[in-house]
Amino acid sequence: MKPAVFSYLDPRTLEEALDAVGEHGDDASVLAGGQSLVPLLNMRLARPEVVVDINRVPGLDTSRVEAGAVRVGALVRAATVEKDPALADALPVLADAVRHIAHPQIRNRTTIGGNVAHADPSSELPAVLAALDGAVVLRSTAGERTVGWEEFFVSVFTTAREPEELVTEVVFPVRPDLEFRWTEFARHHGDFPVAGICCGLDVEDGVVRAARLAATGVADRPVRLREAETALTDAALGAETARAVGELARRAVDPPSDVHGSGDFRRAVLATLVRRTIETWPDRSQRGRRGAAA
Amino acid sequence: MKAETREVTISVNGQRMTRRTEVRTLLSDFLRHDLGLTGTHVGCEHGVCGACTVLVDGVPMRSCLALAVQADGRAVETVEGLAPEGELSEMQQAMRDEHGLQCGFCTPGILMSMLAAERAGVSCAEACGDVLGGHVCRCTGYQGIRAAVRRRWATLPAARGEETPA
Numbered sequence: 351m352k353p354a355v356f357s358y359l360d361p362r363t364l365e366e367a368l369d370a371v372g373e374h375g376d377d378a379s380v381l382a383g384g385q386s387l388v389p390l391l392n393m394r395l396a397r398p399e400v401v402v403d404i405n406r407v408p409g410l411d412t413s414r415v416e417a418g419a420v421r422v423g424a425l426v427r428a429a430t431v432e433k434d435p436a437l438a439d440a441l442p443v444l445a446d447a448v449r450h451i452a453h454p455q456i457r458n459r460t461t462i463g464g465n466v467a468h469a470d471p472s473s474e475l476p477a478v479l480a481a482l483d484g485a486v487v488l489r490s491t492a493g494e495r496t497v498g499w500e501e502f503f504v505s506v507f508t509t510a511r512e513p514e515e516l517v518t519e520v521v522f523p524v525r526p527d528l529e530f531r532w533t534e535f536a537r538h539h540g541d542f543p544v545a546g547i548c549c550g551l552d553v554e555d556g557v558v559r560a561a562r563l564a565a566t567g568v569a570d571r572p573v574r575l576r577e578a579e580t581a582l583t584d585a586a587l588g589a590e591t592a593r594a595v596g597e598l599a600r601r602a603v604d605p606p607s608d609v610h611g612s613g614d615f616r617r618a619v620l621a622t623l624v625r626r627t628i629e630t631w632p633d634r635s636q637r638g639r640r641g642a643a644a
Numbered sequence: 645m646k647a648e649t650r651e652v653t654i655s656v657n658g659q660r661m662t663r664r665t666e667v668r669t670l671l672s673d674f675l676r677h678d679l680g681l682t683g684t685h686v687g688c689e690h691g692v693c694g695a696c697t698v699l700v701d702g703v704p705m706r707s708c709l710a711l712a713v714q715a716d717g718r719a720v721e722t723v724e725g726l727a728p729e730g731e732l733s734e735m736q737q738a739m740r741d742e743h744g745l746q747c748g749f750c751t752p753g754i755l756m757s758m759l760a761a762e763r764a765g766v767s768c769a770e771a772c773g774d775v776l777g778g779h780v781c782r783c784t785g786y787q788g789i790r791a792a793v794r795r796r797w798a799t800l801p802a803a804r805g806e807e808t809p810a
């Protein structure tokens with residue numbers, strides 16, 4: 351199918367873009383990478399009166415590594431994140447998660463702001479934001495606000511963004527004490543995952559000192575598995591902990607059944623991902639210590 | 645609502661083309677309907693099949709997920725530009741030699757993705773994996789396509805051709 355008739359605005363400055371969304375509000379759709387919006391237009395599931403294409407707005411396509419956080423501009427493409435050495439150095443889990451989004455042809459267009467704004471409940475980056483306690487920067491003609499992930503992700507395809515606001519930046523805090531990993535299960539590589547987890551651990555002498563665990567695909571938005579985090583803290587890494595924490599994760603969620611699998615299947619996949627991730631977690635503190643002594 | 649139109653100028657395979665088109669026209673339809681370049685195929689119109697893949701300023705993307713107006717002022721490469729009329733590019737020849745196509749519906753998109761992969765110097769393993777993964781072929785079972793990619797990559801500078809996945 352083809353998109354229904356709309357009018358098209360392609361602002362050349364952030365001010366013009368903010369004016370456009372400010373004026374048209376709910377009647378407008380913001381067009382970033384278009385990898386989610388254009389399919390919706392083609393299928394006429396979205397029929398906005400106005401499309402505000404922000405691709406020619408300068409200043410939104412750069413990332414900054416600051417003390418304590420990586421700030422990614424809304425128009426930074428997934429493919430750019432994959433290849434950015436500064437980001438890989440500061441926050442390797444970001445590129446790991448991004449590589450699970452579809453295929454290179456899609457990642458060349460997908461933007462970080464669009465991915466987060468779209469709030470697909472099976473999307474990778476929202477769970478990374480949750481694990482890192484990240485935030486989204488929103489801007490309107492009235493000003494700017496920073497909204498934490500928990501408030502931002504409201505439900506399926508629904509966020510705290512007002513129609514008059516643009517996502518301008520996504521903030522991923524850096525926790526140098528924790529090592530983060532992305533693990534997911536999808537039917538084919540590149541598909542949206544059935545479930546995926548972002549796990550961050552600080553391990554010393556085989557014991558977990560601090561833990562972060564967040565999941566996608568198991569609720570209407572990304573979730574933090576706080577009971578599992580508590581159980582992990584001060585626990586010894588190993589098969590027993592892995593199994594117990596996997597079980598806690600399974601019991602913490604109650605996903606609905608859909609064409610991709612039953613709710614129980616998603617919970618089982620989540621439990622397995624958590625168990626395997628913890629089972630195979632390398633204890634780098636040992637190696638680090640020996641290295642320092644040598 | 646009256647359909648809004650705009651003038652769109654695109655360099656297609658090195659040739660400047662200008663047409664007035666509706667702002668809702670997809671780049672895939674602009675190429676096929678407005679410019680008559682029907683080599684770019686349209687399968688799903690939601691980004692999944694890859695048949696419509698073209699290069700915009702050298703970057704492979706789905707032309708069914710871009711508006712023609714977004715390509716205004718840019719350079720687009722399509723399958724028609726791969727080789728002069730009546731000739732085959734090396735990748736096209738490899739596809740022919742290895743039976744990398746049957747109905748040929750998926751082929752134009754794959755050729756464009758592989759052209760970009762070649763230029764970017766990606767490994768043969770990545771070309772056969774993540775890059776080809778972005779294309780659906782209902783006929784070949786992919787074996788012939790992968791054989792064609794291996795054949796083509798074997799002729800590229802060593803660093804790219806060396807890893808040959810099964």
Ligand SMILES: Cc1cc2nc3c(=O)[nH]c(=O)nc-3n(C[C@@H](O)[C@H](O)[C@H](O)COP(=O)(O)OP(=O)(O)OC[C@H]3O[C@@H](n4cnc5c(N)ncnc54)[C@H](O)[C@@H]3O)c2cc1C
Nearest residue numbers: 380382383384385386387452460461464465473517542691
């Ligand atoms: C075949 C295929 C497979 C995919 N697989 C995955 C996957 O595995 N995981 C995954 O996470 N995603 C996947 N996606 C979707 C991903 O690629 C999308 O690109 C992403 O979800 C949306 O980003 P975008 O930049 O394309 O946004 P668009 O499609 O342009 O916009 C998406 C929504 O966000 C809004 N929006 C965009 N940018 C802003 C902004 N700056 N401010 C305010 N609102 C904004 C738009 O109005 C729209 O409602 C897939 C897509 C395809 C086509």
Ligand code: FES
Nearest residue numbers: 687688689694708
């Ligand atoms: S027609 Fe564009 S991806 Fe299928």
Ligand code: FES
Nearest residue numbers: 746748781782783
């Ligand atoms: S050759 Fe028929 S779809 Fe690929």
